[in-house]
Amino acid sequence: MATTTATAAGAGTAAQRVTVGRTFLAMMAREVRVLRKNFISTFVRVLVQPVLFVFVFAYVLPKLGSGGFGGAAGAETFSTILVPGLVGSSIIMQGVMAVVFPLMMELSWQKSITDRALAPIPVPLLAVQKIAAAGFQALLAGLLVFPAVLFIHADGQAPQITVANWPLLIGVLVAGSLLSSAGGLLMGTLMNPQKVQILFGLVLMPMSMLGCVYYPWAALENVRWLQIATLINPMVYVNEGLRAALTPDVGHMSFWVYGPVILIGTVLLVWASARTFTKRVLT
Amino acid sequence: MPEPPELAVHATDLHKTYKSPGGDVPAVRGIGLAVPPGEFFGLLGPNGAGKSTTIGMLTTLVRPTSGAASVWGHDVVGDSTEVKRRIGMVSQNNTLDSDLDAFENLEFRGRYFGLGARDARRRADELLELFGLTDRRKGNPFEMSGGQAKRLMIARALVHRPDVLFLDEPTAGLDPQNRVNLWDLLRGLQKEGQTILLTTHYMEEAEVLCDRIAVVDHGRVLAQGTVPELTATAGADTVVTVTYEGAPPAGLRERLDGRDGVGKVEVTDGQVRVFAREADGLLGELVAAGAGSGAVVTDASQIRPSLETVFLSLTGREYRD
Numbered sequence: 138m139a140t141t142t143a144t145a146a147g148a149g150t151a152a153q154r155v156t157v158g159r160t161f162l163a164m165m166a167r168e169v170r171v172l173r174k175n176f177i178s179t180f181v182r183v184l185v186q187p188v189l190f191v192f193v194f195a196y197v198l199p200k201l202g203s204g205g206f207g208g209a210a211g212a213e214t215f216s217t218i219l220v221p222g223l224v225g226s227s228i229i230m231q232g233v234m235a236v237v238f239p240l241m242m243e244l245s246w247q248k249s250i251t252d253r254a255l256a257p258i259p260v261p262l263l264a265v266q267k268i269a270a271a272g273f274q275a276l277l278a279g280l281l282v283f284p285a286v287l288f289i290h291a292d293g294q295a296p297q298i299t300v301a302n303w304p305l306l307i308g309v310l311v312a313g314s315l316l317s318s319a320g321g322l323l324m325g326t327l328m329n330p331q332k333v334q335i336l337f338g339l340v341l342m343p344m345s346m347l348g349c350v351y352y353p354w355a356a357l358e359n360v361r362w363l364q365i366a367t368l369i370n371p372m373v374y375v376n377e378g379l380r381a382a383l384t385p386d387v388g389h390m391s392f393w394v395y396g397p398v399i400l401i402g403t404v405l406l407v408w409a410s411a412r413t414f415t416k417r418v419l420t
Numbered sequence: 421m422p423e424p425p426e427l428a429v430h431a432t433d434l435h436k437t438y439k440s441p442g443g444d445v446p447a448v449r450g451i452g453l454a455v456p457p458g459e460f461f462g463l464l465g466p467n468g469a470g471k472s473t474t475i476g477m478l479t480t481l482v483r484p485t486s487g488a489a490s491v492w493g494h495d496v497v498g499d500s501t502e503v504k505r506r507i508g509m510v511s512q513n514n515t516l517d518s519d520l521d522a523f524e525n526l527e528f529r530g531r532y533f534g535l536g537a538r539d540a541r542r543r544a545d546e547l548l549e550l551f552g553l554t555d556r557r558k559g560n561p562f563e564m565s566g567g568q569a570k571r572l573m574i575a576r577a578l579v580h581r582p583d584v585l586f587l588d589e590p591t592a593g594l595d596p597q598n599r600v601n602l603w604d605l606l607r608g609l610q611k612e613g614q615t616i617l618l619t620t621h622y623m624e625e626a627e628v629l630c631d632r633i634a635v636v637d638h639g640r641v642l643a644q645g646t647v648p649e650l651t652a653t654a655g656a657d658t659v660v661t662v663t664y665e666g667a668p669p670a671g672l673r674e675r676l677d678g679r680d681g682v683g684k685v686e687v688t689d690g691q692v693r694v695f696a697r698e699a700d701g702l703l704g705e706l707v708a709a710g711a712g713s714g715a716v717v718t719d720a721s722q723i724r725p726s727l728e729t730v731f732l733s734l735t736g737r738e739y740r741d
Contacts, residue, residue: 170520174519175519246513247513248511250515251513256529256532257502259501418481419480420482
C-alpha cells in the first residue's frame with residue numbers, strides 16, 4: 138500500500154484559490170445531484186396527497202351530486218378555492234421535510250454534518266445553503282402540484298384561475314418556499330432528532346388543516362375566534378398570497394398583511410435558524 | 421510555493437469545558453502542542469482523556485473555552501474558513517455522505533474545495549485507484565466494510581491536498597490486518613511530506629507511527645517527546661511488579677529505597693511496583709522477600725520500558741486501551 142500513495146498527499150500545495158461563493162455553488166450542485174437521484178420517490182410523495190384531494194373533492198364528489206360543495210364561498214367552484222391552498226400547503230410541507238429529514242441523519246450521533254461543516258465556508262452560511270436547497274425543492278413541489286390540481290376535476294368544476302400579477306405570484310412562491318425551509322431548519326435544530334414524528338403530528342398536521350387550504354381566510358368570519366387564532370399559522374399568509382395572485386376574485390387578505398408577514402418572517406427565520414444550526418454544529 | 425510556516429499546528433493552554441445541566445464538565449484542561457511541518461505527531465491517551473475534543477478544537481468544529489490554537493499560521497477561531505481550506509480531517513465515525521456513492525463523495529469534496537467539475541472527477545478516480553477502491557466506485561459508503569469506509573474517508577480528506585491531515589482514532593474498530601494496512605498507508609503519506617496529527621488509544625500505534633507523542637490524560641498533556649525521550653522520563657529501564665496475597669512484606673520499602681539503581685517505589689494494597697535502572701535480580705529478590713516473610717506471591721512481572729511504563733510512572737495507573 139505504501140507505494141500506491143505516491144500522489145495522494147501533496148503537503149504545501151493546498152489552498153487552490155477557493156472562494157466561499159464557489160463552495161456554496163458546489164454544495165448546491167450536490168443537492169441537485171441528490172435530487173436527481175431521488176426525484177421520483179421525493180415527488181411522488183409530494184403529489185399523492187393533493188392529487189387525491191382534488192380527485193375526491195373536484196371530481197368524485199361532484200359526480201356523486203354534491204356539486205355545491207364549495208358553495209359557502211360564493212359562486213366559485215371548490216376547485217378554485219383548492220388550487221392556491223394545495224399549492225401553498227405542498228410548498229410548506231416539502232420545504233419543512235426537505236430540510237428536516239436529512240437533518241435527522243446529519244445531527245444524529247454520527248454527526249455526518251461534519252462532512253460539510255469542514256468545507257471551507259462559515260457554518261452560518263452552510264445553514265443558508267440548506268435553506269436555499271430545501272427552498273428550491275419546495276418551489277419545485279409547488280410547481281408540480283400546480284398542473285395536477287389545475288386539470289383534475291369533473292365537467293363544470295374547473296377552477297377559475299387568472300394570474301393578474303405575475304411578479305406577485307413568483308414573489309409569493311419564492312418567499313413562501315424560503316419561509317418554509319427556514320422554519321423547517323429552525324424546528325429541526327431546536328428539537329431532538331428522535332422526536333420528529335411529533336413535528337408532523339402536532340405541528341404540520343394542524344398547520345395544514347387550519348391553514349386556509351380548503352377555505353379562504355375571509356370565509357372564516359363566521360367562526361371569528363378561529364379566524365383570529367389562525368393568524369399565528371404562517372401557512373395562512375402563503376395561501377392567502379397565492380389566492381391574491383391566482384384567484385383575485387375570491388376574497389383574500391390584503392397584500393399589506395400577508396406581504397410583510399411573509400417577507401419579515403422569512404428574514405427572521407433565516408437569521409434564527411442560522412444561529413440555532415451553528416450552535417448544533419459547533420460545540 | 422510559499423514557505424511553510426515554522427509550526428504546522430500550534431496550541432497554547434487550550435481549555436474546553438462543556439456546559440451540562442448536571443454542572444460543567446471539563447474535557448480539556450490546558451493542552452499545549454507544537455508540531456512542525458512534516459512531522460507525524462500523536463496524541464496518546466485512554467478513552468475520555470480529551471483527545472477528540474482537542475482535535476475538534478484544532479479542526480474548528482469545537483470552540484475553545486480559553487487558550488489559542490493555529491493551524492498553518494491561521495487562528496482556528498478567527499480564521500476558521502482558511503484553516504478548513506488547509507486541513508483534511510478523518511473522524512472516528514463514518515461521516516461519509518450517504519446520499520452519494522463513493523466516487524461522488526470524492527468528487528464533491530473536490531468541488532467544495534474549489535476544483536472544477538472535470539478536475540474533481542479526475543482526482544476522485546485517481547484516489548479510488550490509489551486506495552484500492554476502484555471496484556467500489558458506485559458503492560454506498562454505508563454498505564462498505566469498516567476498512568474500506570476508513571480508506572475512503574482518508575482519500576476524501578486528501579482530495580484537496582491538505583497541509584495538515586488530522587485523524588481521530590483511525591484504526592479503532594478495525595481488524596488487525598486492516599490496521600496494519602492502514603499503518604502502511606499513513607507511513608507512505610508521511611514519506612511524501614504530509615504533516616499528520618492523529619489521536620489513538622493504542623500505545624503500539626503511537627509507538628510504531630509517530631515521530632513525537634503527547635501523552636494525554638484527564639485533559640492535560642502529561643509528557644511530550646519522542647519515544648526514547650518519553651521512556652527516559654520514566655527514570656527506569658525496567659518496571660518490576662509483584663503482587664502478594666495480603667500485605668507486602670514489612671520493611672520492604674525501606675530496603676528497596678537503599679538499593680542501587682532503584683528509582684520510584686510504589687506500594688499499594690497487596691502490590692509493590694519498582695521503577696529501576698540496571699537492577700538485575702530485583703524480581704528474584706522481591707519474590708524471595710515474600711517467601712522469607714511468609715507473604716505468598718500471586719503474581720510477578722518485569723517489563724522493559726515502553727510507553728506503558730511512561731504512563732504507569734506518570735499516572736500510577738495501568739494503561740487500559
